[in-house]
Amino acid sequence: MVRPNRWLILFAAIIGIGVLGLAGIWPLRKWVRALTVPITRDLSSIAGFSATRERGDDRIRELEARLNSLAVDYVRLKALEEENRSLRAQAKFLEASGYDSVGARVIGRDIQGQRSLFIIDRGSLDNVEIGQAVITDQGIFIGKISVIRDRIATVELLTDPTSRVAAALADKGGLSGVLEGRGNGAAALTYVQNNKNLKRDMVVVTAGTEEKVPGHLPLGVINSIEGKPSDPFLTASVEPLAPIERIVFVSVLRPSVLRPGL
Amino acid sequence: MSRLILASLLGVLAGLWEVGVSGFLPTSLAAFKPIVPIMVIFIVASTRLRALSFAVAAALILDAYTGFAYDFAIIRFALLVFSLDLVLTQFLTNRSVYATAALALMARSLDWFSVWIFSWLGFVFERSPYIWHLPSSWFMTLIWDMGLAALGFLLLARFTRRFVVNVEGLPRL
Numbered sequence: 001m002v003r004p005n006r007w008l009i010l011f012a013a014i015i016g017i018g019v020l021g022l023a024g025i026w027p028l029r030k031w032v033r034a035l036t037v038p039i040t041r042d043l044s045s046i047a048g049f050s051a052t053r054e055r056g057d058d059r060i061r062e063l064e065a066r067l068n069s070l071a072v073d074y075v076r077l078k079a080l081e082e083e084n085r086s087l088r089a090q091a092k093f094l095e096a097s098g099y100d101s102v103g104a105r106v107i108g109r110d111i112q113g114q115r116s117l118f119i120i121d122r123g124s125l126d127n128v129e130i131g132q133a134v135i136t137d138q139g140i141f142i143g144k145i146s147v148i149r150d151r152i153a154t155v156e157l158l159t160d161p162t163s164r165v166a167a168a169l170a171d172k173g174g175l176s177g178v179l180e181g182r183g184n185g186a187a188a189l190t191y192v193q194n195n196k197n198l199k200r201d202m203v204v205v206t207a208g209t210e211e212k213v214p215g216h217l218p219l220g221v222i223n224s225i226e227g228k229p230s231d232p233f234l235t236a237s238v239e240p241l242a243p244i245e246r247i248v249f250v251s252v253l254r255p256s257v258l259r260p261g262l
Numbered sequence: 263m264s265r266l267i268l269a270s271l272l273g274v275l276a277g278l279w280e281v282g283v284s285g286f287l288p289t290s291l292a293a294f295k296p297i298v299p300i301m302v303i304f305i306v307a308s309t310r311l312r313a314l315s316f317a318v319a320a321a322l323i324l325d326a327y328t329g330f331a332y333d334f335a336i337i338r339f340a341l342l343v344f345s346l347d348l349v350l351t352q353f354l355t356n357r358s359v360y361a362t363a364a365l366a367l368m369a370r371s372l373d374w375f376s377v378w379i380f381s382w383l384g385f386v387f388e389r390s391p392y393i394w395h396l397p398s399s400w401f402m403t404l405i406w407d408m409g410l411a412a413l414g415f416l417l418l419a420r421f422t423r424r425f426v427v428n429v430e431g432l433p434r435l
Contacts, residue, residue, distance in 0.1 A: 007310075011344055014318065018337035028336075032326035036274075040282035040327070047286035108327055109285040112292060112397050119281075119327055152327060162391045 033151045037107070041121055044107045045248070059243060070201060070221065077170055077203060081216075101135075101251040102126055107152070111244060114183035116157035118143070122252060123151045133206070133213040133253045140242040141165070141206055141217035145252065155250070158219060159187050159240060166210050167219060169196065170203035179204065179219055179238060187220060189236040198225045198236050214253060269304065269312040270319040276300060277323025293402035296410065297324075298373050301339070302366045303414035305346045306357060307422075317343050333384075338376040345372060359412045366411035370404060 017028070108119035122128050132145045134155045143163065147154035156163050163181035167189055168174060177192040189204055202222045208215020220238040227234035276296045284292045297320045304313030321335035328335070346369055354361050377394045384390035397403065 007344070007347075010311075010314065011340060014314070014340040015337060018334050018340070028322060029326045032322050036278065036323060036326065040278060043278060043282040044286060047283040108281050111285070112289065112399055114395050114398075 030150050033149065037121055037151050040107045041105055045105070059246070063243070066221075101253050102128065104134075104153075104250050104252055106248055106250060111157075111185075114161055116143075116160035116163070116181060116183065116185070116244065117146075118155040118157065118247070118250070120153050120155055120250060120252070121151065123149045123153050125150050126252075127254055128153050128252050129212065129254075131210070131212045133217065134250050135217060135253060136242045136247055137249055137251065138242075139217065141213075141219050142240070142242050142244070142247065142250065144213065153252075157181070157244060159183065159185050159244065163187075165213070165219065166207040167204050168207040168215070169198075170205050170216075170218075175207040175209050176204075177236075182237075185240070185244060187238045187240060189222070189238050190233070192234045192236060194227075194229070194232055194234055196234070198222060198234055200224065204238055212253075212255060265309075265312060266315045269309075269315040272300065273297070273316040273319030273321075274323055276316070277320040280320075281323060281327045289399050290402055293397075293399035294406045294410075295403055297339075298342075298369050299366050299407045299410040299414070301343065302346065302362065302369050302407075302411045303418070305343065305350055306362050306365065306411075306415055307418055310343070310347055313347075314340070314343050333377060333380050338373070338380065341376065342369060342372055357415075359415050362415040363408040363412045366407040367404060370407045374400075 102122055104120035104122040106118045107121050110117045118134075120134075128145055128148060130145050130148055133141055134143050134145065135141050141158065143155045143157040143160070144165070145153050146156035146162075158165055158179060158181055160181040161183045163179075165179040166175055167179040168176045176196055177189045179187055179189050181187050192198060200222055204219045204222065206213050206215050206217040206219060218241050220240040223237045223239050225234055225236045280295055280297060284294065286292075287294075297317070301313055301317050301320075304310075304316055317339035318336060321339040324335040325333070346365060349368065350365065354365070374394075374396065381390070381392055381394035385393060
């Protein structure tokens with residue numbers, strides 16, 4: 001038999017705790033995160049290690065087949081990067097608009113179905129801000145910071161349906177289109193002008209037109225092109241370069257200095 | 263008191279599993295979300311206070327790591343515990359493995375509905391872009407829920423004799 005008075009009191013107490021937490025008066029979440037982030041970090045590393053060992057072999061075979069066809073483009077891209085790097089060093093471009101990075105571990109993720117989100121163990125206490133770019137240890141762009149807490153942050157991956165990234169083609173300069181997430185690990189380059197001469201296996205990079213996202217960070221590779229020759233804009237499906245399921249460590253790019261005024 | 267503490271610790275572990283472990287597992291295992299079925303087991307065993315302790319502890323962990331601005335699990339799970347207790351005491355006529363599985367199904371449905379409502383509140387009040395959608399592995403999650411709840415009921419019935427009817431003192435027919 002339910003005792004209404006006792007249960008009502010308990011019910012009211014819990015709702016009151018919830019409302020106080022919503023109002024930000026009672027920092028329950030901060031205390032819980034301070035206690036549990038180290039535990040979550042260890043749990044996710046164990047779970048991530050065992051999961052990647054099971055799925056690694058099939059994924060490796062698939063990537064090997066793809067890598068052969070991308071080898072020439074990769075060599076050309078690396079040569080251009082080296083030339084670009086030496087030119088920037090001469091002009092001291094990096095010092096004037098430099099970025100530094102902070103390493104982070106993925107402690108939670110939601111990549112089932114439509115959503116593509118990571119939770120990392122860096123937050124506002126580490127000077128992480130909303131909109132900052134997140135890259136893998138190979139320098140491949142995977143997403144942007146979308147939600148900030150004191151010790152953790154949510155990374156909206158480029159395949160998430162709400163993700164929008166200004167993109168360019170690796171061998172062409174300037175803004176080429178918008179990379180939109182499509183869910184289920186897919187993304188599409190949209191609003192590409194018809195005169196851009198899109199081809200399969202072209203490398204897509206960040207355009208550098210967003211405030212906190214540097215340019216020329218690799219995003220993915222064009223899989224297929226949709227649209228008729230008479231359409232003003234084309235759409236291309238893009239396969240992300242980074243294997244989302246195997247990412248454990250990432251870096252958040254933080255602007256170390258303010259950009260110089262133009 | 264010690265049982266309340268144990269229930270709370272179990273809630274913390276269940277919350278840590280859902281936050282830090284399940285996202286890294288294959289789809290069939292990632293669909294296993296232990297908080298709701300364990301809550302149902304506590305409710306069916308008529309240990310409401312322990313169910314509430316478990317739920318609040320798990321909710322604290324989920325709230326600390328939520329990526330949605332408006333998902334406040336403490337409120338949702340409190341409402342869920344009270345709703346399940348109400349259904350069990352006012353509407354269910356017996357305690358059986360089938361009733362437990364049905365209660366688990368109802369609990370998960372209520373949980374998903376509440377998450378969806380909260381995501382829409384976030385959209386209305388904070389223009390949050392995240393509207394909750396049914397996960398692709400929803401069927402596996404329901405199977406796990408009913409299976410774990412039924413297993414919990416059978417273990418309770420076998421080892422605690424909680425559901426044995428005492429026939430002593432009844433008049434002979």
